[in-house]
Amino acid sequence: MPGRLVGQSVDAHGRPGYRLALQTREQHIRRDKATSNICTAQALLANMAAAYAIWHGPDGLQAIARRIHGLATRFAAGLKAAGVKTAGDAIFDTVTVTVPGKAAGIAAKAEEGGRLLRVVDANRVGISFDETSTEADLAALAALFGAAAPAEAAATLPGKPRGDGFLTQPVFHENRSETEMMRLLRRLSDKDLALDRAMIPLGSCTMKLNAAAEMQPVSWPSVANLHPFAPDAYTQGYRIMTGQLEAWLSEITGFDGVSLQPNAGSQGEYAGLLAIRRYHQSRGDTGRDVCLIPSSAHGTNPASAAMAGMAVVVVKCTEAGDIDVEDLKAKAAQFADRLAALMITYPSTHGVFEEGVKDICALIHEHGGQVYFDGANLNALVGLARPGDIGADVCHMNLHKTFCIPHGGGGPGIGPIGVKAHLKPFLPGHEAWRSGHAVSAAPYGSASILPITWMYIRMMGAAGLKQATEVAILSANYVAERLKAHYPVLYKGRGDRVAHECILDTRVLKESAGIGVEDVAKRLIDYGFHAPTMSWPVAGTLMVEPTESEPKAELDRFCEAMIAIAGEAAKVASGEWPAGDNPLANAPHTAAETLAESWSHPYSRLVAAYPAADPATAAKYWPPVSRIDNVAGDRNLVCACPPVEALAS
Numbered sequence: 001m002p003g004r005l006v007g008q009s010v011d012a013h014g015r016p017g018y019r020l021a022l023q024t025r026e027q028h029i030r031r032d033k034a035t036s037n038i039c040t041a042q043a044l045l046a047n048m049a050a051a052y053a054i055w056h057g058p059d060g061l062q063a064i065a066r067r068i069h070g071l072a073t074r075f076a077a078g079l080k081a082a083g084v085k086t087a088g089d090a091i092f093d094t095v096t097v098t099v100p101g102k103a104a105g106i107a108a109k110a111e112e113g114g115r116l117l118r119v120v121d122a123n124r125v126g127i128s129f130d131e132t133s134t135e136a137d138l139a140a141l142a143a144l145f146g147a148a149a150p151a152e153a154a155a156t157l158p159g160k161p162r163g164d165g166f167l168t169q170p171v172f173h174e175n176r177s178e179t180e181m182m183r184l185l186r187r188l189s190d191k192d193l194a195l196d197r198a199m200i201p202l203g204s205c206t207m208k209l210n211a212a213a214e215m216q217p218v219s220w221p222s223v224a225n226l227h228p229f230a231p232d233a234y235t236q237g238y239r240i241m242t243g244q245l246e247a248w249l250s251e252i253t254g255f256d257g258v259s260l261q262p263n264a265g266s267q268g269e270y271a272g273l274l275a276i277r278r279y280h281q282s283r284g285d286t287g288r289d290v291c292l293i294p295s296s297a298h299g300t301n302p303a304s305a306a307m308a309g310m311a312v313v314v315v316k317c318t319e320a321g322d323i324d325v326e327d328l329k330a331k332a333a334q335f336a337d338r339l340a341a342l343m344i345t346y347p348s349t350h351g352v353f354e355e356g357v358k359d360i361c362a363l364i365h366e367h368g369g370q371v372y373f374d375g376a377n378l379n380a381l382v383g384l385a386r387p388g389d390i391g392a393d394v395c396h397m398n399l400h401k402t403f404c405i406p407h408g409g410g411g412p413g414i415g416p417i418g419v420k421a422h423l424k425p426f427l428p429g430h431e432a433w434r435s436g437h438a439v440s441a442a443p444y445g446s447a448s449i450l451p452i453t454w455m456y457i458r459m460m461g462a463a464g465l466k467q468a469t470e471v472a473i474l475s476a477n478y479v480a481e482r483l484k485a486h487y488p489v490l491y492k493g494r495g496d497r498v499a500h501e502c503i504l505d506t507r508v509l510k511e512s513a514g515i516g517v518e519d520v521a522k523r524l525i526d527y528g529f530h531a532p533t534m535s536w537p538v539a540g541t542l543m544v545e546p547t548e549s550e551p552k553a554e555l556d557r558f559c560e561a562m563i564a565i566a567g568e569a570a571k572v573a574s575g576e577w578p579a580g581d582n583p584l585a586n587a588p589h590t591a592a593e594t595l596a597e598s599w600s601h602p603y604s605r606l607v608a609a610y611p612a613a614d615p616a617t618a619a620k621y622w623p624p625v626s627r628i629d630n631v632a633g634d635r636n637l638v639c640a641c642p643p644v645e646a647l648a649s
């Protein structure tokens, strides 16, 4: 099951709390055994669908369905009475009408009235009703066939209507006014620690600003309400935009062609590897099925390779975090006849610009392989270097990372791929969609959010994009430099510098005070920060990526919180606070706990909740739950919400 699975767990005080289950959250653990490789899931869209169900409730949804079905059955009945043939009686919302030889003519006539019909073939048209359809639509559509729809629907829903209740949870019954709905959404957003409150230093995720001006066009009806398969005449503006975007992305990355179809970086990997496979096969090289992947790679890399039907061979990394070139040489030679591709991430997931990257690409080409470039870290390259010049044959771009599409909470993402000329015929594109090379269900994937990236590139311009990259690298190095005395920076490149992110080794606190990486991550919440990426790609570390969007004051606030946490750990190490009862072990602290009658901890309530800031002026984020039982959440994937009757009683 691609996407996210949520488990219900309990917190340290026995209250319920929800968390992403291990099974779908950290797929890098499963690597080439992964069953799901979509990291950037469609959770945001799922939430919109859930909000729709919350607003309408089961009664509302059934009323909508009945009305749609009523329109469709009245349409079919009208046609029948006029002697026009329709396919099948068991319909819900769609009627297929048989009009021998006249399908195109009828569709053209409908179009004059502003309605687009689906031309199934020369003899049939398909007509679907939905909740936006009106009585006027019904009358006009029936008239196309010389028919009139009856005023009342005779038929009932096909099959047996469900008798059992559905959507029985209270939330689907409690919000029947806009006031209540508004307050529900507000309460939910209050539980979130999002970019509108503080820096989100999630390494490899590139949680940068999604500027208001970039987001604005997404809500325009001309952008939002277009059908993915609308005829070309209706998509002129879209096609100018996608054409420009493809050209800009090609220029930025140094490739000859771009496909905007993949919906995530991982899907770009899959599409890119399929293109490589087809390329080899087109040359009669049918035995090339080995994909070399460094041990430091993101979990999606081996998962995508496995899905593309390749055999994954892992290449070692050196102590310093670089690809072990000797091991790479040995494996490239060993599998020379079978070598399909190398997947390489640059700068690496260790946050370092790997010096030998060009030689590595050349080595793979010498052995007949292709180079797949994981472009998730393009925020460290745009305007400074191009994957195409470095030696890559294919590269994906996470538009939801480097190019400003918001992706907190899981998508929707876009992961276009750029390719060199020799791979262009194997790209999934609009035409290929028809020929079977497609990787998603619409020709341009998540096209409606492309304007965000278009706006970003257009507003930044070449100089702005380059400056953003430089500031992102500068910010990461600033954080690394300020914190290195407290937390060793795990990997560094030439001149002791990192790329756009840095890995802070918190294992020093484990050794000195028994404080683990999770304690640090949870304590950061009390300080008002979302935790950085934890224990990836190295267990016991935090990967921090500040991005160019954070002002220096926010970087300082983060560094000071991390330094203060090291100070708190020192108090545990010295015995001032007991190992099992200190602000780190008990973090995060909820309002209920901090304001409770009794307080028995060896530190004050203020230290618990306001460790860094003045309570009179601080913009405090209160976590809704305290420490969550991780294992319980992985085991309890079934929603245990009480049924509405239980609440009533």
Ligand SMILES: *Cc1c(COP(=O)(O)O)cnc(C)c1O
Pocket: 037, 038, 039, 040, 204, 205, 264, 265, 266, 267, 298, 300, 301, 345, 349, 374, 376, 377, 398, 413, 415
């Ligand atoms: C995010 C990421 C991916 C996967 O991209 P999705 O869009 O989440 O599928 C792959 N590789 C690296 C290095 C990443 O950071």
